[in-house]
Amino acid sequence: MDLKLKSYPAPSDYFGVLWGLSGVEDLLVLEHGSTGTCSYNVVNYMIMNKQSPKGKLFSCGMDEDDVVMGRDDKLKRAVEELDQTFHPKIIALVATAVTSVIGLDLGGIIEEIQARTDAKLLSFASGGFAGDYTLGIKEVFRKLAMEVAEEPKERKPFSVNVIGPAIDSFNNVSDLAELRRLLSLLGADINTVFTCHTSVGEIESMASASLNLVTRDAGLGAAQILEDRFGIPYVYGLPFGVKGTVEWLKEVGERLDLYLGRGTLASELERYGFSILELTTPLQRCDHLRAVISCPYDYALGLTKFMQKEWGINPSLVVLPNIPDDPKFREEFNRLGLFDVLIEPDTTTLEEAMARIDPHIIFGNSYDLHIAKNVPIRVHAAFPAFDYIYRFDGTPFVGFRGHAYLTQTFVNLLNQNPEVFRN
């Protein structure tokens, strides 16, 4: 039994719902629960770049009478207040664990009050019992793609939606800035980012884009819905490393009928394409270094390829926080020669694996890095990151600049820990 002394209780789908909705302007979230639940959430937003949900997340302040009598009048009053005070386009009613247990029917309440409410009401009723947070993110993405996105008036030929980044996505500020920059090199622009810094209006008109770029597996369901409803194709994957970025640009460009000019690519490579060989000496060999990558699937796969191609390091172990949506995920890693893949291991299993591998390098979340406190090269690369801020937009992991940033950071860490070259 893993009682999570050194790790953390997995955030439930309830958190995924909050995080998936938090970047949508003109949308307010109203929890059915006691104020303590809402108040406590200030904590989890703090670890995501200290982003406050003030003016976004509300509680109806359920009390004992509501629980015993199954009353819903506080919720209805709170909906009315939000609707009339702030005039949002959407109010999302989110269940907490207590809602689920007392069996309050949020869908039924919406049927009753929708007609007298200006905002569109959506319900998220699982109350945190459906599974981990990625399920909540997927539910938000699917519901917005299905119930909010509208038939477009026109299709913008060089416009794309980025589907996947939400407030919980590690390094989203820098990665998004780099994706935007890469697309501009092609001559494309971002219609909306689903659901980071977007709005109800942008989601309503997201089907005017010509292509969806899915940056994490949790976005695949929504991309499929948008393809089915509006015929928008999608490309899935993140551009890691020089080779990965060139290939990503090529694929995206072909879908949009846009091509990267040779001069542009040359300029990018000159500025950001420096190889690790150019930054180290012959006595600083890296190919013997053992590495562990503990990140969500898309980052884990991207970083594995990146380390192999760009740094000549074959990661020994990949740790995933949940089972990826891609049913062939193991084959993907196996094809790269990586057979040691752990999924949501308990602390003991992870500690045993770390002791067995004795890595020089780990990419992971704050808890992984604490468990691996004797590993010399430790890089924050995943959520939760309670002791790490990634608010500045100049530290991407993806794209050409991501290649440059990661390689430079890695070499600096090597230089701070030269013993890794000796054992």
Place this chain on the structure above:
Amino acid sequence: MKLDDISLEGKCLRLSEVVEDVALPKTADAQYPGSHCAFRTVAGILPLIKNSYGLLLGPAICLYNAKLTVNIRSLTSDPRPNNLLFLTYSQDDIIFGFHKKVREAILEVDRKYHPEVLFLVTTCLQEIIGEDFDASVEEIQRMVKARLLVIHTDNFTCEDAAPGIENVFLSLSELMEPQETVEGSINLLGFWTSKAKTTELARLLGSEGIKIKNAIPSYCSPEDLSRAPGVSLNIALDHFALKLAKKMKEMFGTEYIYCERPYHPDSIELWYQKIADASGIDLDLKVADLKRETEELISQAKGSFSGKSCALFGQPGRTLDMAFLLSELGIELKAIMLHRLLSDDYRDAQKLLAEGIDPLVFRGDNALQTEKLLSTLRPDICIGCRDYGVLARQGIEPCMLIPSHFKLGFEATNEILNLMRQEPAGFWALRYKEQLLNNGAV
């Protein structure tokens, strides 16, 4: 979201209109963030008990945030030991029961971590389902070495965290045993730091041969707690600890006095007098010296603060006595953020009203409404508000008094006077940025 859309009508009372021990009117039906829950506070207290673990039992909604809270605290000047363990409630547990899992977890914790005490903390969920934890714990107790203590923290039955905190204090009485009274020793109940023995109170008492034995709950071991009734006096410093003081009197005959933390020099003098009388010592001369120093500092500070206005957020102890201190400095009190008026608050309220000071009182647990109030009142200073962005935008000086919370008596007030002169590091830059933005820089 526009602040202008929020109405404050009917949500602000004058101090003279507030009734004792009744929660102030809610400022909104849709609240953000609303009051803390007991579970959150209890999860923050348990790491203070040495040689103990807390097994938190609940849905991931509560547990994930509890874990992050400990982690974030670990990065501060006042970290708490990592002694919290987590057992997550699933849908199946609701249907089929949680007892078996809890039992296995308790056995494992006992075997693996060997705690002297294991706190079992429930959330709203168990209370709603109605699982009888106390009965099953009695049964498991026979199988483990750790002393098991159940803490109930149902949030939906109360408007704040007080019942859960009181439950923690009361549970500690179960670790206590009858003792021979050691004259000249006291416990401080409700002092939340490890620094009790370096406070001014400790120094003054020590000079008269009185020793602070424990500051409960701060870094007491179960053994310390078992011997805690052997003091000649308990001093309950906050209302959360009062129930424990009463319980110890009832169970062990330990005498107690209840004296919440004061701020005004006259109140501190009386506070020391009460403690000295109960301890059978005379502190008058020493207290008079300290009081003179503080009054001198107040007199010097008047020049900086006189004529300014302020909004005051709830402070540990007697918030309204701090309001009195602020008025002594010549500061006009525009609003005080409180949840409810307790009995000591009521006496302090009468003192303020007698001086013609009748500020607005406002329930400060909803950030948007608080921001609206600040924007309406535009005080010069805001004491205790952490929303620096809002203060910078509105041109209000922030004042954060947390370092003074680790002190008692005149030294706490001296520290407050010192902190009130200091702008938090980085605030100048934040205000500069907000001013540029206000002027349309972007």
